[in-house]
Amino acid sequence: MTENQTGIFSRLKEGLAKSRNHLKEKIDGVLGLKGRIDEESLEELEEILITADVGVRTSMEVISRLRQKVRAEKEYQSQDIKTALKSVLKEMLKEEAEGKQGETDKKVILVVGVNGVGKTTTIGKLANLYKAQGKRVLLAAGDTFRAAAIDQLEVWSKRAGVEMTKHSEGSDPAAVVFDAINAAKARNVDVLICDTAGRLHNKKNLMEELRKVQRVINREMENFDRETYIVLDATTGQNALNQADIFKEVVDITGIILTKLDGTAKGGMVFAIKDQLGIPVKFIGVGEKIDDLQPFDSDQFVDAIID
């Protein structure tokens, strides 16, 4: 996609290295000694998935699918079971090809999520990514709630070398987005990215505010390719599923951006979200630098975790 994809991917692998080694050790520990797979090993694999935040229910599901595979062919060896586990996990993340919504190449992206997941930083990285593709990018400073959020986005817009539309703190985010849309149309912008304030999904009024922003976008940008990304922190546990589920009720979530994968957290809850809600991961954040955002590749993701 970009000129230095291998570079970014190696950074992803680097970022995932710690968790990967840990997990690999564990899996090899489970598989290596026994050679043949028994129920006990499967249970241990289930535990490994749970500690990766895959969640109890989804881990059970993965294991039961794996068990079917194992039973279908007797005398499974450790290498095979690893391949089988991978294929179950990859299958789970697999995304059906989807058609384009809009009639043009122009795109509007609404970015939502709970507090502190990294929305503003991610927008900075996204802007940089599209800018590098030669697109004209405009940012809408829709987080009018958190102190200095607008300044933070402004710093990122300068770093990425893109334009930004803002109002003052405390103003109506829908109005900011509306103005940004008009600016985007007037300036022939290719990609408009709208920031929003972090909000806990159980705050009714704040979610209604978000619904309004989405309505403005749907009305004003009908012919555009409209994306709404929910940003999830890889450190988050099973609550991520609640977040995705409730945000999905309010706005038309089209994908996930999974951030902070450069720590030891594994982000396993995306399996549950994909499996139960059908929301695919689109990008992953693997570091603090502006180019530390990588288009999501489910095969690479699973491989990077298991191998």
Place this chain on the structure above:
Amino acid sequence: MAFEGLSEKLQQTFKKLRGKGKLTEKDVKEGMREVKLALLEADVNFLVVKDFVNRVTERAIGSEVMESLTPGQQVVKIVNEQLTELMGGSPSRISFSSKGITKVMLVGLQGAGKTTAAAKLASYFKRHNNKSPLMIACDVYRPAAIKQLQIVGEKAGIPVFTMGDRIRPADIAKAGVSEAEKNGNNVVIIDTAGRLHVDEELMSELEEIKNSVHPDLTLLVVDAMTGQDAVNVADTFNKRVGIDGVVLTKLDGDTRGGAALSVKAVTGKPVMYAGIGEKIEDLEVFYPDRMASRILGMGDVITLIEKAQQSIDQKKALEMEKKLRSQQFTLEDFMEQLKQVKNMGPIDQLMGMIPGLNTAKMGALKVDEKELAHVEAIINSMTPEERRDPSIINGSRRRRIAAGSGTRIQDVNRLLKQFEQTRKLMKQFADMGKRPNKGKLGFPFMK
């Protein structure tokens, strides 16, 4: 099922246990499996869960339970005791230096909520401990972090010391403490940049800050929604920097907050404060025993009672209780009640504190300002007879009320349903009032 609360889950488990006359080893094991799953779904770390379940099982499969008349109660008691023990019993309070400056340093991952927590803590110390805090801005990395601290500081009326983002954080911290001495501040709160626990360079920086000012209290700020990784984060911060306690943030979400258990178990350090909302005042002392009870589905009864005492007019409450007992609770009282409950805070938050209440099923009870105005209009459009006895409100009356209040029939129906639910709810309040003794609350699963 995925969104069912841990409380409900455990209640169901214990209901199953209660159904039996005596408890066998198999029963305990089965019950513990449910406890294990529930705790895992609540994001308690896997190893912590294993250890916990083993301890409870050990205690449960013994004479204690076997001899007990109601085994369910006994198990609940043991699980509760163990959980409380694990959470750390009574709340830990900060001890301020009698002379000089009490130095508090906040550390944690990105996005945990350090800057917000800094302002909330400063405001808390100012309001509750009569302190004069100074906040020191040591986050020199995140764009506009310093400005964010300045803005929240201004809102909270707390001065902020900054030296921009070109100076080493350890030097800023030191200069900030000198500034506090000069200005007569007796508490400093040092806001540091969010960092990953695996980031060698930045972890060393924290050690440097620590060595330069020797904080009295180093608090790890942890997002209540954190998953299995909470143990790695807490353990590394504790080993590298040394922490004295934890601030748990975003507890006002619908997370089950298992991270609180994990962090306590792995570091041995208490959760001291909890962030419970968007406003500066939304910070509370953390009560570990209440959290344990809450996880067990007994609701955060004590917090609820305290909140109710603060907000509800005592005299009116007494009148209300009388009415409830004599079954005279009317729609007019319902109005009054709604207004009072509204003063107590978000109603769904209150629901979570009431023992035995399925909050999901109570969804219809959610109230907001606008809805309240509609409710008022609907009730005002009823005749006095209807208000006293809503059961007489038939179809044609409903139509009239809807037309009179400018609402739809569905709205009238919904209100009547809400009223019924509230009547039941209020009955629970009244029952609780009859038995104020903590251990004897009317838990539905402890009959």
